[in-house]
Amino acid sequence: MKKWLLGAIFAGVVAIGAACSNPSSMQGHDMSNMNMEKENTSAETSKQQLPLATHTEVLSGKEIHLTAKEALLPINDQVKLPVYTYNGSVPGAQIRVKQGDKVKIVVKNELPEPTTIHWHGYPVPNNQDGVPGVTMDAIQPGETFTYEFTATVPGTYWYHSHQKSAEQVDKGLYGTLIVEPKNEEKVDRDYTLVLDEWMSDPNEESHMDMNMSGMNHSDMGHGNRSDGQQMDMSNMGHNMNMYDLFTINGKSGAAIEPLKVKKGEKVRLRLVNAGYMSHKLHLHGHEFKIVATDGQPLKNPQPIKDELLNIAPGERYDIEFIANNPGEWLLKCHGNMKGTDGMKVKIQYEGQANNTDKANAKENLPVADMTTYGKYETGPFTLDQKYDVEYTMDLGTAMGKNGMIFTINGKTYPDTAPINVKTGDLVKVKIVNNSPMDVHPMHLHGHFFQVLSKNGKPVTGSPLIKDSLNVNPGEEYVVAFKADNPGNWMFHCHDLHHASAGMVTEVKYADYKSDYTPDPNDTTNKGE
Ligand code: C2O
Ligand code: CU
Helix, strand or coil: CHHHHHHHHHHHHHHHHHHHCCHHHHCCCCHHHCCCCCCCHHHHHHCCCCCECCCCCEECCCCEEEEEEEEEEECCCCCEEEEEEECCECCCCEEEEECCCEEEEEEEECCCCCECCEEECCCCCHHHCCCECCCECCECCCCEEEEEEECCCCEEEEEECCCCHHHHCCCCCEEEEEEECCCCCCCCEEEEEEEEEECCCHHHHHHHHHHHHHHHHHHHHHHCCCCCCCCCHHHHHHHHCCCCEEEECCECHHHCCCEEECCCCEEEEEEEECCCCCEEEEECCCCEEEEEECCEECCCCCCECCCEEEECCCCEEEEEEECCCCCEEEEEEECCCCCHHHCEEEEEECCCCCECCCCCCCCCCCECCCCCCCCCCCCCCCCCCCCCEEEEEEEEEEEECCEEEEEECCECCCCCCCEEECCCCEEEEEEEECCCCCCEEEEECCCCEEEEEECCEECCCCCEEECEEEECCCCEEEEEEECCCCCEEEEEECCHHHHHCCCEEEEEECCCCCCCCCCCCCCCCCCC
16 A cells, blocks of 8 residues: 555656756766666656765764755666755765754755754754644745754654655655764764665656556455455565665665774664665674664663564664674665665675675564563553553554545544643553554654553563654554653654555643744645
């Protein structure tokens, strides 16, 4: 079903392509392209006048400047795609600050359409949250907006557009936000790897789109079967293939820059999923520890080996390993999607990078279970304590008037029932995924929640404090948080196609009075 929605986005990309297509502009424009033989002509002709995306820069300091603008991203030596960037790169500039810093970020919009920035996972004041129509008006083309907040908590976060986000984030409008702790524990290497998926050929996709609406209806029939038979995934295989290029830091396969290490070094990898699919990563040749998720440290993480790390949309995992096995190794995505094989990065020992490794994408390995990982201790919340507010979130999929809709308790945003709280309330939310086959990575703005149980079983590992939680079909989680950040906050699926098709609600503080009134003339303010 996802594909169907994707198709609509695709059509948009194609339209841009057609408007700009001018074969003569292909000649002699960019010398760096000269050695690329098999160019992707559809994307190529469309945006030849755009500059090539550059290397991601790292920004820190009192005032940080981000410019949202278009560029052409060479994903590998065959495909270049027109993308949206912050400061000319995908991922956009990395913002790196210290805990306690006052952060000031001036955002200039040089895109042809309105945009905003949302600081995913960061507990900013509500009026800095970047949700158009809820906390601010979108930044119009040519305009600037200044975000200000204090870097209260350390960890790995990211930022992205929240305006038409299913499209803008898909086009590359994201970057990472790293807040270093006051007393930084030293590592020798600190790499940030951002995962994403792309479509290599918008034209091919647009005609697939035509077949798709019909197909979805029939698939829906299967999905509703009472005999419990699942939809036939193989029917949908070519749909999934719409996202046929998987990337790490905007590059696929051999184009991904290897990670250099030296024997004996302590290496930290900050893994961020900016895409709409979960990815199972396998670190070859080394034991590793999962030291944090969604920026929050895990208690006594034990070393694991040959277990897959499942990273859902919006989630972050910080892992650490000791480089104690010289050679050349892969960190790679497991699975059998068309794009899977492109999502792999080499870990090269300096001076000792003799290739010792083999790709093994289809090998069946266990997935690390975060509900039992690390050492148990009581966190801020327990299952049996008293809560001021309890809410059940029944996530569903249905056929709406214009295609698939994704619902919370049968409703789509803005008709979903909000979670009504007041400052200081303890809030418990039960999240149940009743969709027959859609995965819903649920994300809460402005707060961290503690994951208390999965499918009725209490978490027995480290307290699990997160802002994004992957909920597979049939799964049920109980999470809890304290209403300690007054405002109106989105709680939504981070498959942003699902969010734009309804799967959004809000945590609303009764004692919060926003000084923002949406511009009644701005029809672009839609909450996502
Ligand atoms: Cu990362 Cu409301 O989103
Ligand atoms: Cu979803």
